[in-house]
Amino acid sequence: MNYQARWSEPDAEYQGFADVEDELRYAIRPEPVLTVSQWADKYRVLSTKLAAEAGNYRTDRVPFLRDVMDALSPMHTARRVVFMKSAQVGATEAGNNWLGYIMHWSPAPVMGVWPTVDTAKKVSQQRVQPLIDDCPELRAIMGDAKSRDSGNTVLAKTFPGGILVMTGANSGVGLRSMPARYAFLDEVDAYPGDVDGEGDPIALVANRTTTFGRKAKMFLVSTPTIHGESRIEREYEKSDQRRYFIPCPDCGGMQWLKWEGLQWTAGKPETARYACEHCGVLFEERHKTSFLAKGEWRATAEPVDPNSVGFHISGLYSPLGWLSWEEMAREWEEAQGDISKLKTFKNTRLGETWFEASELVDWERIYERRESWQPGTLPSGVTMITAAVDVQASPARLELHVWGWGEGLESWAIEKRVFYGPADDPKTWAGVEQALDDTWRHTSGVLMKIDLLAVDTGDQTTAVYGWISKQDQARVLAIKGRRGYEANAPVSTPTNIPFGRRKRAIRLRSITGDVFKAELYRFLIRGREEAGAYPPGYVHVPDFMDAEWCKQLVAERRVRRKTGRYEWVMDHKANEALDCRVYSRAALWTRGVASWSPERWKREREVRGLDAVPVERVQQTQPRANSFLGERRRGWLT
Structure with missing residues (x-):
């Protein structure tokens, strides 16, 4: 079976019928009995330029790859082989072994797809061409890559009985360039959601293999990304989900x-x-x-697709060295x-997907872990107070939520007040003005006021501007939401907006709420550490906040649209608690506290007298030490 076409040799001469007979025998030969792993052990040579362990390939160095490669062999019944894996487990070379096997032992049209065309070019030059150059059997049948007559280019390699075309998942033209019996799809989680308006790249490639029926085979490989969005996870879950069991x-x-x-x-x-x-x-x-x-390897699930086999491996299996x-x-x-x-x-x-924080948080856990302290008082960790006003139209009202903040952005929900009435009625705002004058007693005995108040101007703007124009805008901040994810500058510098007959300037700040929402959800999944201490960012909720408030705090979740853009969507009918938390955090951001050192926080507390001997101790119960994920060893996920 080790066939080498005589006409591919540099000094070959045409031998007439003998050459025709050789070609005919080669074309009608039965499927090879050699598996991919056996081929690799017999013929594959790893390049001294690129491989950490150069020389003859040895499957026994990575024994968990044997079944993965053999599932790619023509005699195996699987039509879809899925490999969800970590880095440094040899998956790339397993794919290269398959390509070498196809070119040498099972020739047919084969398509290699990488995330972009540029990536495909690099893979061709750095992986595929060395695969050919370092294997005498492949080099003999492929010819000289530099020769004009070889049929070889950077993105196309011809060989007797077939061709390897390499392209990027970002190229619709490349994906529909030819029918293919075999398809190697590498790093599929990095593929675009839609290619040239023609749909999913994996589906487009699958369509190119239909001509070959049950003889077609696809190899999908990738490290995973985000749960619910990962292509390789989706493909793996449709398979028999094999795991590598060791004694x-x-x-x-x-x-x-x-x-x-x-x-x-x-x-x-x-x-x-x-x-x-x-x-x-x-x-x-x-x-x-x-x-x-x-x-x-043992299957752990019944496959949704009976023609699909799936393998998962983590870095824990990475060979010694x-x-x-x-x-x-x-x-x-x-x-x-x-x-x-x-x-x-x-x-x-x-080699596992990442769960976005918005998927891990549910209101019931927030409700269950509530703590007890006296309304109107402040737990000892509170150093600053911010608040926010959300303007609602039905029923007409203003909602004010107050938050306390401490070192490491640890936070406490302090109070919620609702003032009913239209926003253009000064009487409605009287309650907000009273809140600005009110005080809360700290455990130290110090009476604290709201440091900053953020007011949303997105609804009933004229009425809101009218009230803000009469306030001290060093303390009352006019804000408006904006789209995007400006993590480095989620709050803009103020822009002066002329307002009213006297053209008083409203100092409007635009905020990227998505940044603060994502931060809140990350903080909410954090549990107390084993020693009972609270981690940075921990969110404390008092037991006088009801179930509805808890639902509102996590009323949205982050989803990815088909365009690839992420959006926050409502899971609950109301989200005032979440919005006010975001606005309050935006107000705090303007003070630059995220970069404060422990010493800077200590100085702030000293200036405010918060570490003095308490006049009246505020009692605060300790919530359970577990997080939303249950008991966690060494802070899993956070």
């Missing part, structure tokens, strides 16, 4: 490795060991080569408190 070195019990099973002493990632779910023994990573060799358990533990500790790092860790190290 415990001590008791032999079979299990698949989970992040929760990795244990280490805090601050000492080098002590990382894995706890067997059967016997509880902590086994060391040095056993990895042995237990990986003895592992096996690659990503270690110690490195993973260290990265995990370094990521604590940094949402972007945690998200990257979950996607690229665990």
